[in-house]
Each structure stands twice: as structure tokens, then as C-alpha cells.
Amino acid sequence: MGIAEVIPGVSGGTLALITGIYSRLLNNIDLLFKSLRNITNPKIMARNLVALEWKFLLPVFIGMAIALITTASFMEGLLESNPIELRAVFAGLVAAGFYIPYKMSVKVNGDNWALRDYLLALIGALAAFFLTGLPQGEVSNPGPILIFFSAAIAICALVLPGISGSFLLLTIGMYSATIGALNDRDLQYLLIFALGALLGLASFVSLLKFLLSQRARPTLVLLAGLMLGSLRALWPWQGEDRELLFPHSSELIALLLFLAGAIIVTLLVKVEEKIGEGL
Secondary structure (H helix, E strand, O other), X not given: OHHHHHOOOOOHHHHHHHOOOHHHHHHHHHHHHHHHHOOOOHHHHHHHHHHOOHHHHHHHHHHHHHHHHHHHHHHHHHHHHOHHHHHHHHHHHHHHHOHHHHHHHHXXXXXXXXXXXXXXXXXXXXHHHHHOOOOOOOOXXXXXXXXXXXXXXXHHHHOXXXXXXXXXXXXXXXXXXXXXXXXXXXXXXXXXXXXXXXXXXXXXXXXXXXXXXHXXXXXXXXXXXXXXXXXXXXXXXXXXXXXXXXXXXXXHHHHHHHHXXXXXXXXXXXXXXXXXXXX
């Protein structure tokens, strides 16, 4: 998930869905922020902290932090030198991953998608398609307020499948500055960014958890649509201004890598289903 947040077009929330930890991650993050909100009531705070799945949460967060710090420069360079191949792999992952929120939405009441579900998914897909096609800009020397609110917006992608945090940063012109701060270990920038991310995550997780508990099926259908629409950002052949181009090089390699990504997700889904059956 940490690597996913470095690559424009790939959402950490999408990979959480693909790997089967999405609901568990959402519940634990929400409980963590509930604990922090009860800092004036030590008993409630302690009870919530004890209820957290620390053996699950700590490895996820530590792994993400290590991946962000150690691979930011490498993945940025790889995206610049091999954009077609890298996008193709992640396009395969995301395309096959669409099955996961679809399956989850069907399980809510046991019914296949109706016309209203397809329409809602289409709305989500069009929204993601539009957002991932917005022109990018660059902000030089951003101030603390811009850093703070950029983080609050971008962090939503951590739990929102289909919308990439890196792409949101690109759209508001903060991607290069943030990657540069990571690579340069700019502690002041990173601290402000972390505070903004905490605020955004606390607010958005509560909203999303509420929607999944009260309106689970339409929420999952919308998430599935967002994942499909985000494939626009992962089309291997793109121009400098994100315009989509016809395949013109490395077509076979891109196809094979797309299939490899799709096969990986399919195998993960099959393994998860077998584990769920107790095999």
C-alpha cells in the first residue's frame, strides 16, 4: 500500500480491497481515532486502544512507512523510465480487482446488480475518469497551510479505492514537492503533511465507515465504479498532459504485464476464498 501511494493512478484503498484487508483496516483506523478523541477520558481511551488489532495494524503502518521512505525515489524513477510497463501491471491489478467490491456488494443482500446499481457504478466510474484526467500543475515552495490541506485531501485515497493520493497531489501541484520532501527527509514539511493527513483520515474514515454500515450496497457499488474509472490513469500510453494515446510501442509487453497483474489478483482472490471455506 505504501508503494501504491507513491505511484500516480494507484490507490492504497484499491490494494487494501484486493488483498482482503479493507474492512478490517477501516474498522481499526476508525477505532484508533475514537481512542484519540477520548483523550480526556482515560478509561474509554484505554478500552478502545486495547480493542485495536495491534498485530494487524502495526505491520500495515510500519510496512507502509518503510515502503514510502525507501521506494519513493526508486518508483518515481521507474515511472519516468518505464511508464508503459509499470502502468500496464497496475492496470491489470485494478481491472481484476473490480471483482472484489462487486462480490462484496452482491453479498450484502444476495442479489445481482440491478439497473440502479449499474447506473451508480457508472457515476462513480465517470467521476474517477474525470478526476484522473485533470491537468496537472506544480507549486514551488508551498506554504504550511497548503501542505496541511493538500495532505488532508490526498490521504482520503488511502481508504477510497479508485482515487490515487499521488494523482490528487499531482492535480493540485504538490506531488513533486512532497516526493522531494520524502527523498530529502525534510522533517518540517513531513510533520505538517502528517498532521494534515491525520485530520483528513480521521474525518473521512468515520464518514466511510458510517456509509458502509448504513448503506453498504450502494457504497460498495460506487467504490467498484471508482475503481473502473481510475483505469484511465493507468492506460499505458499517455501524453505529457495525460491525454490518452493509441498503442504505439511495447504493445505485447504491456499486454503480458497487464495479464500478469490480473492473474496475481485472481490468485489472491482464489486463495482468500479457499481460506474462507476453511480449506
